Structures are given as C-alpha cells and as structure tokens.
Amino acid sequence: MKIQVGDIVARHSYQCDMFFRVMKLQDTIAELAGEDMRLLADAPLKDLKLVTEQERTRKREQIKEVEDKSYRLFRQDAKLMKQRNEYEGSDSYSSEPAYFEMRGRVLHLDGDSFYLRKCTDLYQKLGIPVYGVHLQEKEMPEQLESLLEMVQPDILVVTGHDAYVKSKGDEEEVRAYRHTKYFAECVRIARKYCPHRDQLVIFAGACQSHFETLIKAGANFASSPERINIHALDPVYIVAKVSMTSFMERVSLWDVIRNTITGDKGLGGIETCGAMRIGLPYIDRRKSK
Structure with missing residues (x-):
C-alpha cells in the first residue's frame, strides 16, 4: 500500500519502536x-511500515496507561497543595475555605497543532489558564514579543519538535539540532522582555533538544539533559506544577520531574518559585442571591 501524508508509520530499522505521522513526502524520503x-x-520510504488500526489501538492503550499514571500522581500532589492552602486560608480547617486562587497564566507556543490540542485539553482538565498558539518553530521568534505583550503570561512554554542530527555535528554543537536554536532565541527574547526568572517562568525544548543551551539562554526548565525523547504532555505537567504553587514557595524540582512521563533523563531545570497567588475573601455570589 502506498504511503501518504497523514499516515501512521513505524521504522523497520528501529524495530518499529515508535509510531510517527507522515508530515511531508519528498521523492523517496518521508518527514x-x-x-x-x-x-x-x-x-x-522503503524503511517504513504502515501501522494497522489494531497496532495503533494496542499502542494507545499502552501510552494511556503511562499518561494516566502521571495524571494520578499530579492530582495527588494538587490535592495536598489544596489542603495546605485551605488550612492557611481558613481557621485551621475549622471553617470553610474563604480564599480564592489566581493560578499562573500560561502562554503555550507549539510547533505541532495535534500536540497543542492534547496539551490544552490537559491544561483545562487541570484547571490551568492557558492561551495556546500553533506556530512553526522557525516562526516563533518573530511572533513571540507581540504575544507576550498581548497575553501577559506568568509562564511561557516554547515547544514542538526537535532532533539531534548526527551528520550535522557532535552533540555539543547547537547547529546539529533541528530546532534548538529557535527555542533558544525565543528564550532570549522572553528574557529581554522579562529578565526575572520568577516573574516569567519558561519551559523550552522538545525531543533531544540541547538542554544546556536552553538553560543558559534563560529557561527555568528545559529538555533534554541526556538527549532522549520526551512525551508530548511533559511540558504541561511541569508548568502546571508551577501554576498551582504559591509564589511564596519554591517548586520542588524532584516533585516537578517525578510527575512527568519522561523523568529526569529528558527534563531538568533550576530552582523556581511558584506563580499562584491566594486572595481573600472568597465571595460566592450564588449564596448571596
């Protein structure tokens, strides 16, 4: 069967370990x-195998199991944070919580529209305010400053796709990575806009991105310390933790990383304060009617 754009395929040379979407076809090569x-x-094209619906279903079930585990871990942490906030916002649990939360607002730039939808669905499920924008990675630096001014986010995510290309240089050369240079440029633009790392928290990177370059550019969190692949939803779990942590507290790096799907081989960062603010009093307009 002829392979077409949009098909789901796997690579024989990698024992069909990952599933891919065909984005572009050029002669005998597929992107x-x-x-x-x-x-x-x-x-x-000769290295590709079309994935059957049965194989896709089996893979989706495996991935869903991993995603559900991360979601449960995150919800457990969120519940503990909420209980602590209720304790501090009320008379030590003796009355109903009387506070309201202003969670950190996220501006999420993604080079993949399919992933952006998955991420925004999860943000909404977690109760995180988000403004999502789909842009090709090379277009992100051109659009970022105007988006920052419009959205006024507390947290910035710059992600999409990336890869280390061995033929272009060794692992220490940024030019050997498909999109790290664009992510790093975005981080530098954002830091010029807001230099303080706790006033604008930044996550940058994708699969195999040059971690050190992104951190040095000014990111709080980035991928990928050991140049491995990261899951599509990993950026969400990192910034959601920041969004739901009080600005008076530092986010535990280990707590952030352990809730992700990839872990510390694919994700890392620096000490960072939360972005949420608690306010008083909470007014329930439904009760006053």
Whole structure:
C-alpha cells in the first residue's frame, strides 16, 4: 500500500519502536513527527511500515496507561497543595475555605497543532489558564514579543519538535539540532522582555533538544539533559506544577520531574518559585442571591 501524508508509520530499522505521522513526502524520503514523542525524523520510504488500526489501538492503550499514571500522581500532589492552602486560608480547617486562587497564566507556543490540542485539553482538565498558539518553530521568534505583550503570561512554554542530527555535528554543537536554536532565541527574547526568572517562568525544548543551551539562554526548565525523547504532555505537567504553587514557595524540582512521563533523563531545570497567588475573601455570589 502506498504511503501518504497523514499516515501512521513505524521504522523497520528501529524495530518499529515508535509510531510517527507522515508530515511531508519528498521523492523517496518521508518527514516524520512522533505520534506521542516530540521528535522529528527523516526516513526512506522503503524503511517504513504502515501501522494497522489494531497496532495503533494496542499502542494507545499502552501510552494511556503511562499518561494516566502521571495524571494520578499530579492530582495527588494538587490535592495536598489544596489542603495546605485551605488550612492557611481558613481557621485551621475549622471553617470553610474563604480564599480564592489566581493560578499562573500560561502562554503555550507549539510547533505541532495535534500536540497543542492534547496539551490544552490537559491544561483545562487541570484547571490551568492557558492561551495556546500553533506556530512553526522557525516562526516563533518573530511572533513571540507581540504575544507576550498581548497575553501577559506568568509562564511561557516554547515547544514542538526537535532532533539531534548526527551528520550535522557532535552533540555539543547547537547547529546539529533541528530546532534548538529557535527555542533558544525565543528564550532570549522572553528574557529581554522579562529578565526575572520568577516573574516569567519558561519551559523550552522538545525531543533531544540541547538542554544546556536552553538553560543558559534563560529557561527555568528545559529538555533534554541526556538527549532522549520526551512525551508530548511533559511540558504541561511541569508548568502546571508551577501554576498551582504559591509564589511564596519554591517548586520542588524532584516533585516537578517525578510527575512527568519522561523523568529526569529528558527534563531538568533550576530552582523556581511558584506563580499562584491566594486572595481573600472568597465571595460566592450564588449564596448571596
């Protein structure tokens, strides 16, 4: 069967370990984007295998199991944070909580529209205010400053697809990465806009991105310390933790990383304060009617 743009495929040369969407076809080469991982790859058409619906269903079930585990861990942490806030916002649990929360607002730039939808769905499920924008990675630096001025976010996510291309240089050369330079440029623009790392918290990177470059550019959190693939939803779990943590507290780096799907081999960061503010009093207009 002829392979077409939009098909789901796997690579024989990698034992069909990952599923990809065919993004573009050029002669005998296909440009691929990871179905669940933020990875770009090129592959000869002869190396590709069309994935059956049965195989996709089986893979989705495996991925969902991993995603559900991360979601449960995050909800457990969120519940503990809420209980602590209720204790501090009321008379030590002796009355109903009388506070309201202003969670950190997220501006999420994503190079993949499919992933952006998955991420915004999860943000909404977690109760995180978000403004999502789909842009090709190379277009992000051009649009970022105007978006920052319009949205006024507390947290910025700059992600999409990336990959280390061995033929372009060794692992220490930024030019050997497909999109790290665009992510790093975005971080520098954002830091010029807001230099303080606790006033604008930044996550940058995708699969195999050059972690050190992104951190040095000014990111609080980035991928990928060991140049491995990261899951599509990992940026959400990191910034959601920041969004739901009080600005008076530092976010525990270990707590942030352990709730992700990829873990500390694919994600890292620096000490960072939360972005949420608690206010008093909470007024329930429904009761006053």
